Structures are given as structure tokens and as C-alpha cells.
Amino acid sequence: MRFVKGHGTGNDFVIVADVDNDRPLSVAAIARLCDRRRGVGGDGLLRVVRAAKHPDGVGQAAAAEWFMDYYNADGSIAEMCGNGVRVFVRYLVAEGLVETNRVPVATRAGVRDVLVENDQFSVDMGAARTFGTSTVAIGGEILSGRHISMGNPHLVCRVTDPTEYDLTVQPEFDTELFPTGVNVELTSPTDTGVRMRVHERGVGETQSCGTGACAVAVDALGGPGTCTVDVPGGRLTVTITEETVILTGPAVLVAEGHTLV
Numbered sequence: 001m002r003f004v005k006g007h008g009t010g011n012d013f014v015i016v017a018d019v020d021n022d023r024p025l026s027v028a029a030i031a032r033l034c035d036r037r038r039g040v041g042g043d044g045l046l047r048v049v050r051a052a053k054h055p056d057g058v059g060q061a062a063a064a065e066w067f068m069d070y071y072n073a074d075g076s077i078a079e080m081c082g083n084g085v086r087v088f089v090r091y092l093v094a095e096g097l098v099e100t101n102r103v104p105v106a107t108r109a110g111v112r113d114v115l116v117e118n119d120q121f122s123v124d125m126g127a128a129r130t131f132g133t134s135t136v137a138i139g140g141e142i143l144s145g146r147h148i149s150m151g152n153p154h155l156v157c158r159v160t161d162p163t164e165y166d167l168t169v170q171p172e173f174d175t176e177l178f179p180t181g182v183n184v185e186l187t188s189p190t191d192t193g194v195r196m197r198v199h200e201r202g203v204g205e206t207q208s209c210g211t212g213a214c215a216v217a218v219d220a221l222g223g224p225g226t227c228t229v230d231v232p233g234g235r236l237t238v239t240i241t242e243e244t245v246i247l248t249g250p251a252v253l254v255a256e257g258h259t260l261v
């Protein structure tokens with residue numbers, strides 16, 4: 001099977017095309033491909049499928065030709081991936097599968113428009129939904145955070161110094177509030193915005209998370225505006241308007257190959 005490897009600010013993905021959706025991958029196969037020692041390695045896997053050919057995409061096929069069939073590294077499904085959808089469009093452009101620089105992509109969270117300009121990929125993520133607060137325990141410390149949905153669930157915790165926490169272990173969260181898990185962001189202010197570290201549901205600590213960057217910006221700005229979000233893998237920019245949230249950053253393809261197992 002041919003694969004391409006790409007990343008957005010260090011959030012890396014294995015990309016496989018199955019345009020007619022006739023070679024679905026099992027959870028075990030996805031986890032194996034994303035394994036960094038026994039597989040290709042990635043925080044997630046993006047299957048490139050024609051929207052009309054996927055049960056979760058067919059309802060959006062009139063608005064978007066391509067469906068991003070996204071999986072976390074453990075093989076679990078997530079509704080949305082902000083870096084993934086930008087890398088997905090980078091792939092569509094490289095493969096000649098799209099002709100314009102504004103590309104609608106069908107996702108489990110709905111159609112997302114990606115604009116390609118000067119090697120920057122901006123995705124219109126739709127409006128954030130903000131809820132109440134919850135807590136997580138990290139290394140015995142209880143942190144309070146804000147529940148924000150960007151299509152997928154986030155708990156944004158303001159801390160003094162995000163580097164002080166051990167994110168190699170799964171933060172303990174409220175499983176009644178988040179029955180399918182939650183992405184946990186630790187964030188603090190910078191001169192031009194915020195910095196963050198993230199523990200992603202279904203993955204572990206990653207170098208970046210696009211939906212997480214949007215969630216921390218929504219929390220920090222509290223209304224329309226623009227800010228930078230510094231992640232361990234680089235810098236993203238988030239613009240919030242009355243209607244929507246726009247995420248901008250690089251998206252890069254680094255390798256291609258064939259799997260042998």
C-alpha cells in the first residue's frame with residue numbers, strides 16, 4: 001500500500017488514498033501503521049476517500065469532493081483534526097486532485113474550507129462551542145479547565161508554566177463528562193498570544209494540535225481577534241470572528257513509500 005507522510009507544526013500523519021473506499025483499515029492495522037518503532041509512525045492516519053463513497057461523507061458530497069477519514073494513532077476515530085485537514089489539502093494539491101486554492105473538505109464535523117496561500121494553509125473551523133469547567137489530575141495536581149468543542153472535545157487549562165507538567169501519562173479526566181475521552185491543553189500567555197502543550201485523546205503528548213490551538217485561542221481571546229499559538233512543534237495563528245474560527249499554519253509532505261506488512 002502506498003503512503004505519504006506529512007505534518008503540520010510537528011503533528012504528523014500517515015496519509016493513504018483509498019478513493020473508492022474499498023480497502024478499509026482495521027483498528028489494529030491503523031495502530032500498526034502509526035507505531036513509531038514497528039510502523040511508519042504518526043500521531044494519526046488520514047484516509048483520502050471520495051465523499052460520495054464514504055458513509056460519513058456522502059451527505060456532504062454535494063459540497064465537497066473529498067472526505068478526510070481521520071483516525072488517531074491508536075485507531076480510534078475523531079470528529080475533526082485541524083492540522084490533519086490542512087495536511088490533507090497539502091496532499092490533494094501535491095497529487096493534482098484539486099485545481100483551486102480554496103478546497104472544501106468533508107469531515108465528520110462537517111465541511112471545512114481550506115485556503116492555500118503562499119505555503120500557508122488556513123482552515124475555516126466553524127464556530128467553537130464553549131461549555132462549563134471541569135478538572136483533570138496530572139501528576140497528583142488537580143487543574144481546572146474550560147470545556148471547549150471544536151467539533152472534538154477539549155479541556156483548556158490555564159497554568160503558570162506548561163513545561164512543568166508530565167504529559168507522558170494520561171491525565172485523569174471526568175469520564176462522565178467526556179465518555180469518549182478528551183484532549184487536554186495546558187496554556188499560558190505570551191507577548192503575541194499563548195503557548196500550549198497538549199495531551200491528545202487516542203495519541204498522547206503531541207508536538208501540536210490544530211483544534212487544541214483553536215480552543216486555547218478561544219479561551220484566551222474571549223471574543224473576536226487574532227493571536228499566535230506557540231506549540232512545541234512551531235507556531236500557528238488563530239483568528240476569531242463573530243461567526244467562525246480560522247486556523248493558519250504550514251503543512252508539509254516529507255516522504256512517500258510502500259508498506260511491506
Ligand SMILES: N[C@@H](CCC[C@H](N)C(=O)O)C(=O)O
Nearest residue numbers: 078081082083152209210211
Ligand atoms: N491533532 C488534531 C486532533 C486530532 C484528534 C484528537 N486527538 C481527538 O481525538 O479529538 C488536530 O490538529 O486538531
